[in-house]
Amino acid sequence: MTASKTGELPSGEQSLLRRAVAAAAIGNCTEWYDFGVYAYVATYVGAAFFPGDNTTAQTLSAFGAFALSFLLRPLGSLFFGPLGDRIGRQRVLAITILLMSGSTFVIGLLPEFGTIGYFAPILFLLCRMLQGFSTGGEYGGAATYIAEYAPTKRRGFYGSWLEFGTLVGFGLGALVPTALILSLSDPAMHSWGWRIPFLIAGPLGGVGLYLRKKLEDTPAFKHLEQSHNIAKSPLKSMLVDHWRTLLVLMGIVVIINVGNYTLLTYMPTYLKQTLNISDTAALIPLIIVIVLLLVLITFVGRLSDTVGRKPVFLSACICFIVLPIPAFMLIAQGSWITTLLGLTLLGLCHVQLIGPLAATLPAMFPTKVRYAAFSIGYNVATSAIGGTTPLINDAMVELTGNNFFPAYYLMGAAALGIIPVLLMKETAGRPLDEGEAATDAATAKTA
Known part of the structure; x- marks a missing residue:
């Protein structure tokens, strides 16, 4: 990619960049569609695959399965990350979207516990683990x-x-179940309605696979291939030469994941099951907040190009220390307006974390180990903190009777998150590595 001094690309390269962004983003869309669906139908999934009459226990089992699947993420990153640094990003991304969407789709086809007994939760867990x-x-x-x-x-x-x-x-993962919950009877949702959102993952993944198969690999990876500079052992190089940076990345990922999985995954269950808020007052406000974040996120990303990544991350951590208690006080009032206001406060904190995220963390590592280092560091931290966040929140609220525990969890994670943010190097406006720096210098010389 050759950019001018203003950062603009020629029209042909601009079109290629847009297609690359779309192909990459649809995989993330598929991943979080699954999380959204799971968050909104966790109670139905628990009733379908886990025995017993205790709704709370079944929901905890469903969140336990959610957390268990995260234990496989580090193993996936250990396999796919180094592979992506050896054979290329495009090939690996085609494989991951096929497996992600396929495993989610199969969950929509599985027989329930009442049909095949304990084989039902076993098959369900296998699908979640593959995902x-x-x-x-x-x-x-x-x-x-x-x-x-x-x-x-x-x-x-x-x-x-x-x-x-x-x-x-x-x-989408919130909207589809919400539409079904509001339009179908509760028996219909428990019988077959919960399956529909999982089945939609099939065609969604198919579109993503088509887009990714049409793309070439990145210019940075091609440069490594042409210069015969591909790391023979990206994992060894990462651990020996970049372990400090890896720890900083993992520290930043902790607050990002606590925010992500509290706001986007746990909150629907918290609103309905813990606060006993009606479906309309619980589900609609979160969808409105997601739309607000969609409007704001690219502006936050652009802001990080101007003022730097560190100031935006620091602002997010400070907001997550100050605002969760007022936010949960508003949510506890129970009306859809106060719920919307409380969720909006949490959303404004969170968008400052995710806006610069994808630009910041990959830039912390050189090209030859970037895929492996980012994937492994991100997924180890996510497995330990992200996947367990809904389970910890639900269990601690049940154990302590304190409905504000999720607020304290957010505040604690943010306080710890300030440390790695201060330690990270500013990456805004800087080339990814020497190869890109040489390209930028040559471009500027001829511009």
């Missing part, structure tokens, strides 16, 4: 793909479209 394994190679690869295509001065803007895909996917 987690393939997801381990998805986000790191998609973010790396966009970062290596985007011009240096606009990496924040283009990277924010990956998280735009996240929000679109979660929005």
Whole structure:
């Protein structure tokens, strides 16, 4: 990619960049569609696959399966990350979207516990584990793909479209179950309605696979191939030469994931089951907040290109320390207006984290280990913190009787998150590595 001094690309390269961004973002869309669906139909999934009459226990079992699938994400990143640094980003991303969407689709076809007994939860867990394994190679690869295509001065803007895909996917994953819950009877939802959102993942993944198969690999990876500089052991190089940066990345990912999985995954269950808020007052406000984040996220990404990534991340951490208590006080009032206001406060905190995310973390590592280092660091932290967030929140609210526990969890994660944010190097406006720096210098010389 050759950019001018203003960061603009020739029209042909601009078109290629847009297609690359779309192909990368649709995988994230598919991943978070699954999470959105799971968040909204967790109670139905628990009743379908886990025995017993205790709704709380069944929901905890469903969230336990959700958390268990995250244990496979580090293994997936250990497999797909180094593979992406050896054979290319495009090939691996085609595999991950096929496995992600396929495993989600199959869940919609599985027989329930009442039909095949304990084989039902076993098959369900296997699908969730395959989904987690393939997801381990998805986000790191998609973010790396966009970062290596985007011009240096606009990496924040283009990277924010990956998280735009996240929000679109979660929005679809929230909207489809919401429409079904509000239009179908409860027996119909328990009988067959919960399956429909999972089945939609099949064609969604098919579109993503088609787009990814049409793309070439990134210019940065091609440069490595042409210069015969591909790392023989990306994992060894990452651990020996970049372990400090890896720890900083994992620290940043902790607050991002606590925010993600509290707001987008746990909140629907919290509103309905813990606060006993009606379906309309619980589901509609979150969808409105997602739309608001969709409007804001690319502006936040562009802002990080101007003021830097660190100031935006620091602002997010401070907001997550100050605003969760007022937000949960508003949500606890129970009306859809106060719920909307409380969720909006949390959303404004969170968009500052995810806006610059895809531009920041891949740029922390050189091209030869970028896919592996980002994927492994991101997914180890996500497995430990992200996947367990709904389970911890639900269990601690049940154990302590304190409905504000999720607020305290957010505040604690944000307080810890400030440390790695201060330690990270500013990446805004800087080339990804020496190869890109040489390209930028040659472009500027001829411009």
